[in-house]
Amino acid sequence: MRLKVAVLAGDGIGPEVTREATNILHAVAELGGHEFTFVEGLIGGVAITDSGSPLPTATLDAALDADAVLLGAVGDNKFNSLTPDKRPEAGLLQIRQALGGFANLRPSVAYTALAGSSPLRPEVTEGVDILFVRELLGGLYFGAPRRWNKETNEAINTMRYTRDEVVRVARVAFELASKRRKKVTSVDKANVLEVSQLWRATVTEIAKDYPEVTLEHQLVDSMAMHIMNIPRNFDVVLTENLFGDILSDEAGVITGSLGMLPSATIGGAVNLYEPVHGSAPDIAGTGKANPLGAILTAAMVLRHSANLEQDARAVEQAVLKVLEAGYRTADIARKGENVQLVNTQEMGKHVHQAL
Amino acid sequence: MRLKVAVLAGDGIGPEVTREATNILHAVAELGGHEFTFVEGLIGGVAITDSGSPLPTATLDAALDADAVLLGAVGDNKFNSLTPDKRPEAGLLQIRQALGGFANLRPSVAYTALAGSSPLRPEVTEGVDILFVRELLGGLYFGAPRRWNKETNEAINTMRYTRDEVVRVARVAFELASKRRKKVTSVDKANVLEVSQLWRATVTEIAKDYPEVTLEHQLVDSMAMHIMNIPRNFDVVLTENLFGDILSDEAGVITGSLGMLPSATIGGAVNLYEPVHGSAPDIAGTGKANPLGAILTAAMVLRHSANLEQDARAVEQAVLKVLEAGYRTADIARKGENVQLVNTQEMGKHVHQAL
Ligand SMILES: CC(C)[C@H](C(=O)O)[C@@H](O)C(=O)O
Numbered sequence: 257m258r259l260k261v262a263v264l265a266g267d268g269i270g271p272e273v274t275r276e277a278t279n280i281l282h283a284v285a286e287l288g289g290h291e292f293t294f295v296e297g298l299i300g301g302v303a304i305t306d307s308g309s310p311l312p313t314a315t316l317d318a319a320l321d322a323d324a325v326l327l328g329a330v331g332d333n334k335f336n337s338l339t340p341d342k343r344p345e346a347g348l349l350q351i352r353q354a355l356g357g358f359a360n361l362r363p364s365v366a367y368t369a370l371a372g373s374s375p376l377r378p379e380v381t382e383g384v385d386i387l388f389v390r391e392l393l394g395g396l397y398f399g400a401p402r403r404w405n406k407e408t409n410e411a412i413n414t415m416r417y418t419r420d421e422v423v424r425v426a427r428v429a430f431e432l433a434s435k436r437r438k439k440v441t442s443v444d445k446a447n448v449l450e451v452s453q454l455w456r457a458t459v460t461e462i463a464k465d466y467p468e469v470t471l472e473h474q475l476v477d478s479m480a481m482h483i484m485n486i487p488r489n490f491d492v493v494l495t496e497n498l499f500g501d502i503l504s505d506e507a508g509v510i511t512g513s514l515g516m517l518p519s520a521t522i523g524g525a526v527n528l529y530e531p532v533h534g535s536a537p538d539i540a541g542t543g544k545a546n547p548l549g550a551i552l553t554a555a556m557v558l559r560h561s562a563n564l565e566q567d568a569r570a571v572e573q574a575v576l577k578v579l580e581a582g583y584r585t586a587d588i589a590r591k592g593e594n595v596q597l598v599n600t601q602e603m604g605k606h607v608h609q610a611l
Numbered sequence: 612m613r614l615k616v617a618v619l620a621g622d623g624i625g626p627e628v629t630r631e632a633t634n635i636l637h638a639v640a641e642l643g644g645h646e647f648t649f650v651e652g653l654i655g656g657v658a659i660t661d662s663g664s665p666l667p668t669a670t671l672d673a674a675l676d677a678d679a680v681l682l683g684a685v686g687d688n689k690f691n692s693l694t695p696d697k698r699p700e701a702g703l704l705q706i707r708q709a710l711g712g713f714a715n716l717r718p719s720v721a722y723t724a725l726a727g728s729s730p731l732r733p734e735v736t737e738g739v740d741i742l743f744v745r746e747l748l749g750g751l752y753f754g755a756p757r758r759w760n761k762e763t764n765e766a767i768n769t770m771r772y773t774r775d776e777v778v779r780v781a782r783v784a785f786e787l788a789s790k791r792r793k794k795v796t797s798v799d800k801a802n803v804l805e806v807s808q809l810w811r812a813t814v815t816e817i818a819k820d821y822p823e824v825t826l827e828h829q830l831v832d833s834m835a836m837h838i839m840n841i842p843r844n845f846d847v848v849l850t851e852n853l854f855g856d857i858l859s860d861e862a863g864v865i866t867g868s869l870g871m872l873p874s875a876t877i878g879g880a881v882n883l884y885e886p887v888h889g890s891a892p893d894i895a896g897t898g899k900a901n902p903l904g905a906i907l908t909a910a911m912v913l914r915h916s917a918n919l920e921q922d923a924r925a926v927e928q929a930v931l932k933v934l935e936a937g938y939r940t941a942d943i944a945r946k947g948e949n950v951q952l953v954n955t956q957e958m959g960k961h962v963h964q965a966l
């Protein structure tokens with residue numbers, strides 16, 4: 257098996273956690289006799305500093321030429337005064353658009369070993385296994401017109417969806433649900449927004465092609481509550497772009513730390529893989545960053561781009577083992593628990609050994 | 612003290628909980644020698660059924676003629692197939708707009724007696740006292756253009772804010788914070804949305820007039836997580852319309868039930884009071900509805916429209932007493948706890964007695 261991975265480590269803790277993730281991919285390649293090659297590129301704040309652009313052409317070319325893109329994190333407070341189109345995050349939105357992946361998969365799983373790290377009671381989180389399918393190329397993030405007019409002191413953004421955009425992401429959700437617990441919860445605000453009415457009608461229509469899957473609709477406000485109250489009720493959660501951004505971060509409290517959450521964006525020319533956490537500039541370089549989100553993201557590379565399901569599971573099992581052995585980065589270490597605090601690199605090594 | 616209250620009980624559990632709230636207002640009037648008068652009006656689904664309009668002119672006139680409007684709940688699945696402008700919820704949005712209140716205050720408080728009802732650990736919720744200030748007349752809810760074009764299969768909504776709209780609601784937040792723990796957390800998505808950049812810049816500017824209040828900015832996705840992880844960190848949380856809708860419902864899990872949460876909308880011609888919960892058609896008429904959200908909303912009427920701060924506190928204390936005495940409606944009763952299950956009316960009576 258050959259796989260060419262474009263590695264865009266980005267800002268803040270991006271490089272530190274990505275290093276551990278690529279180490280694991282190296283290890284998997286060696287163990288399995290695969291040939292994984294890695295090409296590096298700049299994105300985000302580091303790219304702006306280097307060349308003035310958050311997504312330089314060279315990076316985009318390398319990404320489009322690869323079989324998979326592994327991203328670290330993007331964002332740097334240094335650029336907070338710039339308009340959205342010039343900020344590090346613009347590089348992220350541009351590469352998402354250029355690669356064309358519209359379905360962002362974000363698993364939110366409760367690990368028994370980490371039950372103490374969640375603000376939720378263990379009896380609430382036990383057994384939770386949610387897969388968010390977040391539409392990633394539409395809605396307020398990309399809709400035009402968009403502007404902040406400093407003369408009139410008015411700003412607008414546009415939430416826009418077409419039926420086709422909803423159809424394709426809904427199909428991904430139903431396909432995935434049919435291989436899981438066969439339930440899709442579609443999130444919208446159909447009691448107020450026309451866009452949500454299109455969303456709901458379209459999802460309802462597509463559901464007919466998947467009679468084995470149960471569809472339920474939830475309003476985004478109720479859903480924000482239900483995910484905390486009864487997370488076990490959910491299997492696949494289908495959302496538009498912004499609602500998925502908010503709810504999948506919220507669901508991070510089920511696992512106990514954003515640092516644990518992986519994501520994969522599929523459906524386009526090249527799949528894009530990024531941990532859910534941000535660049536966390538406050539802890540960059542301190543060794544406090546949790547590389548498990550990036551490592552679990554690497555597992556998703558194996559699953560969705562290399563078709564190495566067994567290896568993906570092996571990596572996930574290795575992460576579980578390390579947690580059960582009591583190793584913790586700062587974000588998942590609870591006072592009073594008998595655990596061993598390790599830094600980013602050490603955590604990576606423990607996963608490697610457990611493999 | 613004289614006060615004319617327009618009572619719009621609305622749909623589902625609206626009438627049952629509003630009855631208990633007006634009973635309490637009657638009791639307060641009697642105890643204090645005040646003259647409270649009540650005028651009833653139709654809104655939402657019941658109004659559509661009656662006259663075809665979710666906000667009949669007679670209702671609007673009664674509301675505009677009153678000193679305060681007390682609303683129950685609006686929403687009926689029967690009308691799910693109608694477009695947003697024809698649904699029960701349109702009546703709610705129209706009356707919000709007609710009354711002109713732009714600052715929706717939503718307290719989210721942890722009650723020790725209910726700690727067991729929250730999915731959050733008691734040590735996380737202990738002492739939490741957050742006040743959401745949600746902008747209620749702008750953003751995606753009201754922005755034009757808005758449409759679902761069934762020929763082109765495309766739908767759009769517009770998120771729009773002007774500087775003035777942000778200024779006035781920000782001032783409310785800072786004023787309130789200066790009388791509380793002196794912290795405002797402003798929520799936006801300034802790394803992506805132009806509207807959020809206007810929001811952030813404006814709030815930052817207004818903060819200068821309140822040097823005693825600390826301002827922090829949070830991205831809406833991170834905030835969805837922080838409210839669950841470290842709710843005690845927040846005092847006043849200032850948001851635009853949709854973000855406030857989502858986050859204030861989410862924060863309901865701190866109290867343990869949406870059924871406990873009151874709200875007041877101030878700043879317009881006539882203040883509007885509504886519990887945060889919806890019409891809950893599944894339990895309407897069963898006596899299961901929790902009237903405490905509506906009763907605490909009545910307390911907000913006393914505070915913000917009648918200037919009867921002491922009476923407002925007395926009602927809030929009475930609610931606390933009843934909870935501490937162990938009375939619970941179904942939504943806040945936990946199995947295994949030694950509590951007494953009561954219905955909507957009984958709960959209202961217990962609060963009345965405790966007064
Ligand atoms: C950095 C930001 C643009 C991004 C988003 O909102 O999509 C992030 O929050 C995420 O969820 O991947």
Ligand SMILES: CC(C)[C@H](C(=O)O)[C@@H](O)C(=O)O
Nearest residue numbers: 447448477686700703856887
């Ligand atoms: C019913 C609906 C229109 C309303 C809103 O979204 O504002 C409700 O959810 C609320 O929060 O008061």
